[in-house]
Amino acid sequence: MPGRSGTGTRRRPPGPLGLPLLGSALDFRRNPLETFVKAWREHGDLVRFRGPVPVVLVTHPDDLKHILADNFENYPHPDDFNRKVGVSVGQGLVTTEGEVWRAQRRTVAPTFRREPLERFASVMVDSTQRMLDRWDGIARRGESLDARTEMQSLTLEILARCLFQADWSRDALALGSAVATQLEHINAKLIAVADIPEKVPTPRNRRFTAARKLLDDTVYRLIAERRAGPADGEAQDLLSMLMHTADPETGRLMTDEQLRDQVMTLFIAGHETVAATLSWICHLLSTRPAETDRARAEVLQVLGDRPPTMEDLPQLKYLKLFIQEALRLYPPLWQVARMPLKDDVLSGCRIPAGSFLLLSTYITHRNPEFWDNPEGFDPERFTRERSAGRPRYAYVPYVGGPRNCVGMAFANMELTIVVASLLQRFHLDMVPGHPVVMQPDISLRAKHGIRMTLRPVTDRSPGAVEEPDIILPGAALQPAAAGCPVANGAPSGGPEVVPAGAAGAGSAAPVAPPEEAPQCPYRPA
Numbered sequence: 001m002p003g004r005s006g007t008g009t010r011r012r013p014p015g016p017l018g019l020p021l022l023g024s025a026l027d028f029r030r031n032p033l034e035t036f037v038k039a040w041r042e043h044g045d046l047v048r049f050r051g052p053v054p055v056v057l058v059t060h061p062d063d064l065k066h067i068l069a070d071n072f073e074n075y076p077h078p079d080d081f082n083r084k085v086g087v088s089v090g091q092g093l094v095t096t097e098g099e100v101w102r103a104q105r106r107t108v109a110p111t112f113r114r115e116p117l118e119r120f121a122s123v124m125v126d127s128t129q130r131m132l133d134r135w136d137g138i139a140r141r142g143e144s145l146d147a148r149t150e151m152q153s154l155t156l157e158i159l160a161r162c163l164f165q166a167d168w169s170r171d172a173l174a175l176g177s178a179v180a181t182q183l184e185h186i187n188a189k190l191i192a193v194a195d196i197p198e199k200v201p202t203p204r205n206r207r208f209t210a211a212r213k214l215l216d217d218t219v220y221r222l223i224a225e226r227r228a229g230p231a232d233g234e235a236q237d238l239l240s241m242l243m244h245t246a247d248p249e250t251g252r253l254m255t256d257e258q259l260r261d262q263v264m265t266l267f268i269a270g271h272e273t274v275a276a277t278l279s280w281i282c283h284l285l286s287t288r289p290a291e292t293d294r295a296r297a298e299v300l301q302v303l304g305d306r307p308p309t310m311e312d313l314p315q316l317k318y319l320k321l322f323i324q325e326a327l328r329l330y331p332p333l334w335q336v337a338r339m340p341l342k343d344d345v346l347s348g349c350r351i352p353a354g355s356f357l358l359l360s361t362y363i364t365h366r367n368p369e370f371w372d373n374p375e376g377f378d379p380e381r382f383t384r385e386r387s388a389g390r391p392r393y394a395y396v397p398y399v400g401g402p403r404n405c406v407g408m409a410f411a412n413m414e415l416t417i418v419v420a421s422l423l424q425r426f427h428l429d430m431v432p433g434h435p436v437v438m439q440p441d442i443s444l445r446a447k448h449g450i451r452m453t454l455r456p457v458t459d460r461s462p463g464a465v466e467e468p469d470i471i472l473p474g475a476a477l478q479p480a481a482a483g484c485p486v487a488n489g490a491p492s493g494g495p496e497v498v499p500a501g502a503a504g505a506g507s508a509a510p511v512a513p514p515e516e517a518p519q520c521p522y523r524p525a
Contacts, residue, residue: 013056013349015039015048023051029191033334033362033440040363046347055356056346059363061370061393063346067338067359068393068401075338078356084189085268087198088182088212090257092265093406103247105406107254108262111241114409119236120162121310124417127158129307132425139454144431146449147282148275151418152180155271155278158414163263164222165237174214179267181211186268187441215267219260227256239263266407269442273332274411276443280330281323281419283450286430288377295322296423296457304462308420313413316420321379323415327397329377334362334444336399361396362444370394427455 016039018024027035028051036057039047045060058064067075082095089095093104110116131154138145156176185208189195198205226240242262246253254262285292295318302315336359344351351357366374370390372381380386398405405411422428430436431451439447 010349013046013048013347014043015050016042018050021052023054024049025051025193028055029193033438036335036358036360037363040360044347045367046349053356055358056351057363058346058357058359059367060347061364061367061391064359064364064396064400065391065393066346067357068336068396068399068403071344072401072403074341074344075357076341078337078339081190081337084195085186087189088186088208089264089268090261092261094265094269101403103250103252104258104262105402106249107245107247107252108242109406110248111238111245112406112408112410114413116241117410117413118310120238120410121308121413121417123161124158124414125307125309125421127154127161128418128421132421135426135454136456139426139456142453144451144453147428147452148279148446148449151278151282152272152275154418155275155414156267159266159271162410163238163266175218175267178211178214179271181207182215182264182268183272183442185211190442215264216260219263220256223256223259238266270407270410273405273443274414276332276445277323277327277330277411277415278418279446279450280444281326281415282422282428282452283430283436283446284322284326284329284377285419285422286428286452291322291377291379292423295319295419299420299423301462303420303424305424308417310413312420313416316416318379319416319420319423321382323412323419324382324395325377325379328365328371328395330444331361331365331397332443333397333399333405334440335360361399362440364394364396367394423457425457427457429453429455 016024019026024035024039028049035049036047039049039057040059045058046063047057049055049057058067076097077095082097086095091100093101093108096104131150135145153176156179160175185204188204196202196205198209222239223243226243239259242254242259244253298316298318302312308316338357338359340351340353340355340357342353365371368374371394372378393400398408398411429452431453434451435448436450437447439445
């Protein structure tokens with residue numbers, strides 16, 4: 001069944017003319033996010049960009065549902081995407097299609113259900129507490145830190161400890177550097193005009209090949225150690241769980257190479273997306289004081305000064321809304337590539353087989369047809385009452401349909417544990433004047449990092465929130481106004497988020513009276 005076909009079918013979607021031959025290719029290179037949002041404003045929910053490789057931008061929830069769920073078999077990843085990412089992750093869940101993908105999904109999915117993952121909550125708590133203990137010294141010295149770097153290190157440690165249990169410590173430094181090199185290489189390949197094969201000994205290719213060999217040697221060694229261990233012992237880490245989980249239809253276990261590819265997929269796709277989300281949450285904890293105080297009050301009411309446990313998480317209801325809203329504004333998978341195998345129709349336009357489609361969750365999450373005050377930060381928009389009637393695919397931070405993120409439960413558990421622990425122990429303040437600029441790579445990163453100072457929470461008794469911000473009557477019930485992150489962008493450096501009322505170390509900024517949310521110039525008329 002075609003997507004939103006309407007009453008008639010146009011030959012092709014509307015879109016900008018661009019330059020002769022190049023079309024919009026240079027705009028993509030300069031600032032893809034700004035290019036997409038501007039075209040959406042001018043041409044609507046389905047936009048065709050001319051260029052050496054024509055691109056179709058897809059943003060409407062009905063079209064996303066059609067592509068990701070109703071007709072997902074017709075919309076695999078583009079071969080070019082699978083090839084470029086596959087040089088690092090091999091033939092894992094992200095880069096396979098058809099029956100090969102289905103067999104992998106059947107095998108891997110049971111490992112990432114909520115119940116098997118509960119054993120890893122203590123690992124997440126322990127790693128986070130050790131990071132926060134280190135932050136105590138940074139706070140005492142009055143130094144700043146980069147939340148992006150901190151969260152990348154934390155999520156990599158958590159993932160590695162969950163994958164390899166006690167084996168992580170001896171490989172920590174080398175693995176962290178190697179994973180960063182892999183991510184840098186994939187990002188460069190995905191935006192490159194000319195893709196240079198890895199066998200050509202350029203400096204970047206040599207760094208990538210050395211990093212891949214180090215990761216391969218480490219992962220294959222750990223697999224061999226597991227194979228040599230007792231076969232009847234209970235699986236204690238993700239690697240062992242994956243190793244002993246069979247395809248429920250065929251009974252087959254994964255080979256060493258398949259295990260390696262799944263581990264590499266988790267390293268590359270898993271930790272980076274969670275790290276990006278956590279760094280944006282740190283930004284929000286500094287710039288949205290009223291909502292932050294409410295989340296902290298809930299955390300202290302539920303936890304007091306003890307570390308969180310798995311049993312506590314369902315009680316942190318407002319914190320869940322806070323995280324959902326952060327994922328709406330800063331979806332880690334800000335775009336998703338698909339290529340139809342057969343001709344189709346979307347939003348009344350013919351989509352030929354082989355078209356290169358980019359599904360922008362960033363824009364879908366800001367469509368004013370489905371979101372009031374779309375550029376504002378308003379966690380309560382996710383309450384049951386206010387979510388009623390909203391299309392399911394208007395909110396897809398982890399994509400959707402059969403190919404949704406298999407690690408969704410793991411990511412949500414990690415986000416909640418880390419943010420709750422952080423709220424217990426520290427107030428975060430943006431360093432005044434530090435530019436916060438979106439960098440749309442594989443995930444939505446902060447280009448220059450997120451520079452912050454710390455103030456310890458001195459009263460962690462239940463319900464305590466010291467140094468409360470000044471909240472005007474009724475202010476907490478109104479959606480928070482915020483400028484459009486794209487509209488505030490620097491023309492040559494990407495969209496810039498200007499910290500609103502960021503406080504320096506040792507001071508708290510009062511909340512200004514609620515204002516009407518400014519109109520986003522990249523919003524469709």
